[in-house]
Amino acid sequence: MTDIAKAAGVSQSTVSLVLNGAVGAKLSEATRLKVHEVAQSLGYQLPIRAVQTPAPAGERNLIVYLADEVSTSPHPVVSIDGARDAAWNNGCLLAVFSTHGNAQMEQQVLQTLAMPNVLGVIYATVYTRKVTVPPALLKVPAVLLNCYASDHALSSVVPAEVAGGHTATEYLIEAGHRRIGFINGETWQDAAKDRLKGYRQALATADLLFDERLVRDGDWSSGKGFELTLSLMREANPPTAIFCANDLMAIGAIEALKQLGLRVPEDVSIMGYDDQEIARHTHPPLTTVVLPNYELGRWAVETLLQEEQNRSAGAPVRHRTVKLDGPLIERTSVCAPDPASPVNTLINISEN
Secondary structure, three states: OOOHHHHHOOOOOHHHHHOOOOOOOOOOOOHHHHHHHHHOOOOOOOOOOOOOOOOOOOOEEEEEEOOOOOOOOHHHHHHHHHHHHHHHHOOOOOEEEEEEOOOHHHHHHHHHHHHHEEEEEEEEEEEEEEEEOOOOHOOOOOEEEEEEEOOOOOOOEEEHHHHHHHHHHHHHHHHOOOOOEEOOOOOOOOOHHHHHHHHHHHHHHHHOOOOOHEEOOOOOOOHHHHHHHHHHHOOOOOOEEEEOOOOOHHHHHHHHHHHHOOOOOOOOOEEEEEEOOOHHOOOOOOEEOOOOOHHHHHHHHHHHHHHHHHHHOOOOOOOOOOEEOEEEEEOOOOOOOOOOOOOHHHHHHOOO
């Protein structure tokens, strides 16, 4: 959908509405036609069940999607989209419950699992972390989304954050950058730890020394990205590229460089992470790594259904943890370092 949105000149949400046949969306016929034409040219096909007939009495066709948060971040709702589409395409419905992390509310939701039409549960968290699986989930088919259990009691799917950090940094290295700053998120989170690990691995693979003076710990906000970019550029030997661990901090980085009178990407290249909607509308548009939220939701439901099919056939169910990669989206916030840039001049003076 990201590729279609870029080619059609519309938002990813518009692509989703068109391809899913949303009848309430006030979109022009020309827009709908354009999206379908681009989708067809790219070979994209959305499997849609032609007719949904009412499920026979007693048939288990309801998948409970239990999340701690859906409104504090743009990411959970995209995972829900993927789960909903996968459920619908397999003759099931998705019921979403958000508990705001309230244990009593979660317990109330788990009591609904005794309903005869419940097929299974997707248990999701807003940020990637280890969880203690509620005992009730071990009694029904269930899959963990964006979280995992240390005992591997259930299958789980999480983003491949180390690979994402490596991909972003490697891209900057291949563009010719050797001093690459890194603005991280909150370091207690798995995502921040793993993206930093990927950054360090890419540097090591390219035989570039890790320089802790080029790393800053942020909080995922644009304001912090702004502040920490100013800090990085005050270094005696500043970076020619900055990898920000999310798109919001990258937006702050772009604004900070503009305030310093520096050009993006000619003087300093900027790399984001997540591919939020706003990444297409920055100046310049942001090169970034996709956080595969939609695929996470789809994989969770398809795995749930496959495991239940195996149980019904008497086959063994082997729980597994899968890490999904997200592609890098090339836009125009990254280019090769310019030898004539004032940043490179500072570096040359420092090195000499």
